[in-house]
Amino acid sequence: MKAGGISLHAVDVARGVTAAGMRVEIFALTPNRRLIAAGRIGADGTLDHPVVRGEGVLAGAYEAVFHLGAYLAETGWTGRRFLDRVPFEFVIDRVEEHYHLPIKFTAFGFALFRGA
Numbered sequence: 001m002k003a004g005g006i007s008l009h010a011v012d013v014a015r016g017v018t019a020a021g022m023r024v025e026i027f028a029l030t031p032n033r034r035l036i037a038a039g040r041i042g043a044d045g046t047l048d049h050p051v052v053r054g055e056g057v058l059a060g061a062y063e064a065v066f067h068l069g070a071y072l073a074e075t076g077w078t079g080r081r082f083l084d085r086v087p088f089e090f091v092i093d094r095v096e097e098h099y100h101l102p103i104k105f106t107a108f109g110f111a112l113f114r115g116a
Contacts, residue, residue: 004054006037006092007100008047008064009115012075014106018045022071026051029089030060059095064088066103068110082108090114 006026010019019041026037037051051057069084083105092099100115 004057004095005052005098006057006062006064007052007098008041008066009045009100009102010041010066011045011102011104012071012106013104015075018043019071019105020045021074023067025065027063027065028056028058028060029063033063054095057092057095059092061089061091064090064101066105066110066112068105068107072107077107079107083110086110086112088112 008024010022010024012019020043022041024039024041024047025035028034028036036056037047037049039047039049042048066086068086069081086103088101090099090101101112102115103110103112
């Protein structure tokens with residue numbers, strides 16, 4: 001089992017590719033909302049940031065924000081616009097556990113859950 005941390009994984013299932021280049025952010029919500037990680041999804045579909053290894057992760061509420069609308073525009077999507085930013089709030093109560101958040105999406109919907 002991985003030791004602590006938050007990892008994000010994004011897959012564009014409509015195109016069958018990882019969402020390389022998608023902008024993502026992670027905010028700690030307690031005691032005050034503050035940005036703890038930001039960057040772009042890499043070619044392997046994940047965010048490479050120290051938060052993945054547990055740096056700065058404490059018990060409390062968090063929010064991951066996936067910038068789907070901007071990603072779709074940057075990849076040449078010309079269809080109707082529907083999704084923009086997808087925020088996902090979650091709680092970490094066991095800092096020794098790893099919290100993996102994969103998102104699978106199309107331009108019109110998504111599935112986001114705690115993975116292994």
